[in-house]
Amino acid sequence: MPYIIIDEERCKGCGLCTVACPKKLVSLNDQPNALGYTVAVFNNQENCTGCCFCAEICPDVAITVFKEDLR
Numbered sequence: 001m002p003y004i005i006i007d008e009e010r011c012k013g014c015g016l017c018t019v020a021c022p023k024k025l026v027s028l029n030d031q032p033n034a035l036g037y038t039v040a041v042f043n044n045q046e047n048c049t050g051c052c053f054c055a056e057i058c059p060d061v062a063i064t065v066f067k068e069d070l071r
């Protein structure tokens with residue numbers, strides 16, 4: 001099952017990935033992190049298709065998409 005990992009050190013909370021995901025699986029955190037950014041959060045892995053739209057639109061290269069869950 002595909003999934004994504006969001007690098008919180010890179011994410012600036014721009015929200016582009018939340019719009020790009022056709023399944024609406026990415027949202028912004030309610031609370032800012034230590035740097036003041038409301039970083040992106042991945043929700044509901046069951047519906048991820050691995051399409052990579054979220055990763056492709058991210059200007060900070062903060063999202064990595066995995067096509068298979070090898071964890």
Ligand code: SF4
Nearest residue numbers: 021048049051052054
């Ligand atoms: S890979 Fe596609 S379906 Fe999965 S979170 Fe990113 S945009 Fe959404």
Ligand code: SF4
Nearest residue numbers: 011012014015017058
């Ligand atoms: S597009 Fe990238 S920088 Fe913007 S909120 Fe999503 S993960 Fe963070």
